[in-house]
Amino acid sequence: MTIKELHDLKGKVALITGGARDLGLDAATVLAEAGCYLIITSRKIENARDTAEKLNGLYSCDVMPVSLDVCDYNNVAEVFKIAREWKGHLDILVNNAGGNVGTGPAHLFERAPEDMVQMIMTNLVGALYCCREAGQIMANQGFGKIINIASIAGMVGRDRRMYQRNNMKGQPVDYSAAKAGVIGMTRDLAGLLSPLGVHVNAISPGGFGPRELPQGFYRDYSDRTPLGRMGTDKKDLKGAILFLASPASDYVTGHNLVVDGGFTIWK
Numbered sequence: 001m002t003i004k005e006l007h008d009l010k011g012k013v014a015l016i017t018g019g020a021r022d023l024g025l026d027a028a029t030v031l032a033e034a035g036c037y038l039i040i041t042s043r044k045i046e047n048a049r050d051t052a053e054k055l056n057g058l059y060s061c062d063v064m065p066v067s068l069d070v071c072d073y074n075n076v077a078e079v080f081k082i083a084r085e086w087k088g089h090l091d092i093l094v095n096n097a098g099g100n101v102g103t104g105p106a107h108l109f110e111r112a113p114e115d116m117v118q119m120i121m122t123n124l125v126g127a128l129y130c131c132r133e134a135g136q137i138m139a140n141q142g143f144g145k146i147i148n149i150a151s152i153a154g155m156v157g158r159d160r161r162m163y164q165r166n167n168m169k170g171q172p173v174d175y176s177a178a179k180a181g182v183i184g185m186t187r188d189l190a191g192l193l194s195p196l197g198v199h200v201n202a203i204s205p206g207g208f209g210p211r212e213l214p215q216g217f218y219r220d221y222s223d224r225t226p227l228g229r230m231g232t233d234k235k236d237l238k239g240a241i242l243f244l245a246s247p248a249s250d251y252v253t254g255h256n257l258v259v260d261g262g263f264t265i266w267k
């Protein structure tokens, strides 16, 4: 196969949860450029519509905006039914919705139990619901690529002094628990679905910034990273998404692709 064929996604349908902004938008953008039809989900339909319009203007691809709360199973089931009916197939799912949700304290001893549950619901259970629905559609087709966005938080513990020094609340332990769950789920689901033609992989990004982060934190984090910087939006996640969505990764399943500038290799 040529390099072009290895990355050709012409006519494939990709659904990206939380695809209206940041890393989800980066995933949507690279998949649009590679030829996909897109389904962009956001909890607020107007955000999904804005992004759909922009991507359609830039790449002249069909983009369907949909409202989706991944924590609501009935909503998830309904959205995947619509997704399947749109073009008659669903080829790629990027399970991106999540993040460090909520405004409460991050420290375990002060953390409200309902905030912990919400974190796990959004980052793990929501992704599992989407895998359930997409997995069935893809297994019936005999083809599919599921990409779960995990995090290095699911792989290593954090040096919280870096956050304290920069007056930041840091990451709750339940975020790490959820993302470790996503990595485990990816592996086991790959075992279940790969014989049916469905590839299941994860991407574990390191910190992306600077966004709104304090300069001191950006410096500290960069200093702790072999490649000397945080991940850059609009660039650093795109290659991993394209690889795992395209024929270039046709012999890769159950993998956790770490995109962290080497953060997790330095002890």
Ligand SMILES: NC(=O)c1ccc[n+]([C@@H]2O[C@H](COP(=O)([O-])OP(=O)(O)OC[C@H]3O[C@@H](n4cnc5c(N)ncnc54)[C@H](O)[C@@H]3O)[C@@H](O)[C@H]2O)c1
Pocket: 017, 018, 019, 020, 021, 022, 023, 024, 042, 043, 068, 069, 070, 071, 095, 096, 097, 098, 099, 100, 101, 122, 126, 149, 150, 151, 152, 204, 205, 206, 207, 208, 209
């Ligand atoms: N930014 C980073 O440094 C980083 C690092 C590692 C992993 N990640 C992961 O990458 C993914 C995207 O992160 P981001 O930085 O772009 O975050 P973000 O907060 O900018 O975007 C997250 C998206 O998820 C959506 N979302 C949140 N709760 C939802 C729900 N219940 N239902 C549907 N959508 C919901 C948000 O609306 C948003 O569109 C997340 O899963 C995050 O955990 C991010």
